[in-house]
Amino acid sequence: xxxxxxxxxxxxxxxxWRLFRRWLFLTLSxxxxxxxxxxxxxxxRRYAKKKNLKMGxxxxxxxxxxxxxxxxxxxxxxxxxxxxxxxxxxxxxxPEEVKGLMALMKExxxxxxxxxxxxxxxxxxxxxxxxxxxxxxxxxxxxERAMAATANNTGPVLSVCVAYTSTNxxxxxxxxxxxxxxxxxxxxxxxxxxDPLRDGACGSIAVADMEDNLDSADCPDPDxxxxxxxxxxxxxxxxxxxxxxxxxNPIPLWPEFSLRNLIWAILEYxxxxxxxxxxxRGLAK
Amino acid sequence: MxxxxxxxxxxxxxxxxxxxxxxRTLKKMVELSGQWGIRALTVFAFSSENxxxxxxxxxxxxxxxxxxxxxxxxxxxxxxxxxxxxxxxxELPPSLQKLVKEVVDKTKNNTQIDVIVAISYSxxxxxxxxxxxxxxxxxxxxxxxxxxxxSHITEELETNCIPEFPNPDxxxxxxxxxxxxxxxxxxxxxxxxxxxxxxxxxxxxxxxxxALTSFQNRQRRFGQRIN
Numbered sequence: 214x215x216x217x218x219x220x221x222x223x224x225x226x227x228x229x230w231r232l233f234r235r236w237l238f239l240t241l242s243x244x245x246x247x248x249x250x251x252x253x254x255x256x257x258r259r260y261a262k263k264k265n266l267k268m269g270x271x272x273x274x275x276x277x278x279x280x281x282x283x284x285x286x287x288x289x290x291x292x293x294x295x296x297x298x299x300x301x302x303x304x305x306x307x308p309e310e311v312k313g314l315m316a317l318m319k320e321x322x323x324x325x326x327x328x329x330x331x332x333x334x335x336x337x338x339x340x341x342x343x344x345x346x347x348x349x350x351x352x353x354x355x356x357e358r359a360m361a362a363t364a365n366n367t368g369p370v371l372s373v374c375v376a377y378t379s380t381n382x383x384x385x386x387x388x389x390x391x392x393x394x395x396x397x398x399x400x401x402x403x404x405x406x407x408d409p410l411r412d413g414a415c416g417s418i419a420v421a422d423m424e425d426n427l428d429s430a431d432c433p434d435p436d437x438x439x440x441x442x443x444x445x446x447x448x449x450x451x452x453x454x455x456x457x458x459x460x461x462n463p464i465p466l467w468p469e470f471s472l473r474n475l476i477w478a479i480l481e482y483x484x485x486x487x488x489x490x491x492x493x494r495g496l497a498k
Numbered sequence: 499m500x501x502x503x504x505x506x507x508x509x510x511x512x513x514x515x516x517x518x519x520x521x522r523t524l525k526k527m528v529e530l531s532g533q534w535g536i537r538a539l540t541v542f543a544f545s546s547e548n549x550x551x552x553x554x555x556x557x558x559x560x561x562x563x564x565x566x567x568x569x570x571x572x573x574x575x576x577x578x579x580x581x582x583x584x585x586x587x588x589e590l591p592p593s594l595q596k597l598v599k600e601v602v603d604k605t606k607n608n609t610q611i612d613v614i615v616a617i618s619y620s621x622x623x624x625x626x627x628x629x630x631x632x633x634x635x636x637x638x639x640x641x642x643x644x645x646x647x648x649s650h651i652t653e654e655l656e657t658n659c660i661p662e663f664p665n666p667d668x669x670x671x672x673x674x675x676x677x678x679x680x681x682x683x684x685x686x687x688x689x690x691x692x693x694x695x696x697x698x699x700x701x702x703x704x705x706x707x708x709a710l711t712s713f714q715n716r717q718r719r720f721g722q723r724i725n
Contacts, residue, residue, distance in 0.1 A: 300721045302720055302722065303721050303722075380648045380684065380687055381648070383629075384647065387651070394637075395636065420622070423629055445690060445692065446688060446689060446691055447686065447688075448688060449687040452687055455677070456621060456622060456677070456678055456683060458678075459676055485675075485676075
């Protein structure tokens with residue numbers, strides 16, 4: 214009987230919390246809202262050490278934290294969320310840690326595709342950015358399956374960067390552009406457009422060619438990049454895309470990043486928005 | 499070097515006064531950097547977006563750059579400063595273009611400190627230009643697409659004028675703006691960023707020491723673990 218009443222109270226509190234959040238987000242959205250937020254999930258291991266958890270547990274906690282933050286972002290109406298989950302540089306860590314992370318990746322991707330997760334709740338489209346061939350076979354297969362399973366969803370987008378660095382992304386884009394141009398030239402299918410950048414010097418690449426071949430081709434540039442744990446560097450994340458992005462580096466470690474921190478991040482963005490917009494219009498010219 | 503105009507506005511002065519004060523700060527920073535053994539400095543003087551500013555301000559800046567280069571050439575030679583200019587020089591007035599070539603040429607053998615000045619510069623255009631150069635090599639059969647690496651791009655960037663220091667260790671942005679604004683996008687992949695609310699003309703020795711101390715306290719891991 215006591216257990217039932219405790220469950221009832223928890224249900225009511227849960228509902229009240231969701232109502233409060235809804236009201237809070239509505240108030241926040243009176244001001245300009247970011248369309249795309251990117252996160253560098255830094256501090257999982259330091260968190261595990263701080264809480265005396267066993268090795269590897271920090272990343273598990275980090276994942277649970279991610280699901281919660283994603284829910285808040287999508288409830289706020291953010292259309293695109295990108296997360297830096299695993300860099301190409303991270304492959305240089307100890308083999309046990311890398312193996313553990315590959316296994317965790319596969320497990321969590323599979324979990325996300327189950328029923329009653331945020332993927333179904335919000336109709337998320339999942340994308341994986343990076344050199345996916347570098348992943349372990351099971352992780353790569355899981356990633357490709359997730360992309361295929363959610364390709365026809367119409368909700369917001371979650372882009373997960375794995376085996377990713379921005380410089381590698383740019384190199385892959387130029388490789389693709391060059392190969393395409395070369396094939397088109399060989400087939401004689403490259404008609405004359407009257408545009409000197411495309412005609413004549415057939416090896417010439419335009420900015421549009423490059424941007425079309427980046428992993429982020431269908432995605433607007435991020436409005437905010439949040440790197441947790443207080444570190445102030447990009448670590449080879451979205452270098453091309455972040456030229457006008459508001460960079461934030463809150464002190465909490467990733468598993469400690471809370472709703473309060475997210476609200477603060479958006480308030481900071483809203484504060485500088487007029488200056489940003491003027492610059493963005495200048496860049497677009 | 500952000501904040502010259504806002505510094506001037508706060509004092510009821512025209513923006514030209516802000517830029518002149520900014521130049522004095524730059525001179526001081528170059529001097530301190532040389533004294534403290536910093537081997538390379540890159541400064542963002544004028545971005546490709548800045549061409550949209552009022553004509554009077556743009557003309558003033560171009561004249562300021564010319565006067566600074568003319569007056570400082572002697573000092574560059576005395577102090578062993580190697581000067582390199584990056585950015586789209588074709589947009590600059592012809593007299594400035596000529597002066598830039600002369601200064602770069604006359605200082606190329608100096609070895610005390612390298613100063614790269616970015617004028618009419620855009621990080622995205624720089625990367626695109628590098629990619630176009632590489633694409634030309636592919637078209638000419640000098641390089642296969644599959645063999646393109648990050649080093650090829652680094653070598654084609656304008657900052658390769660000083661190949662010993664391709665990537666900055668520390669990037670300082672003044673005036674409280676928290677973003678890169680199209681500056682050294684490729685090169686700052688692992689750069690430690692330091693943001694300060696101080697306007698550039700007010701940035702002094704104490705602020706510089708604060709930035710460097712902050713840098714010294716950072717733990718740079720480059721994606722790996724430090725045990």
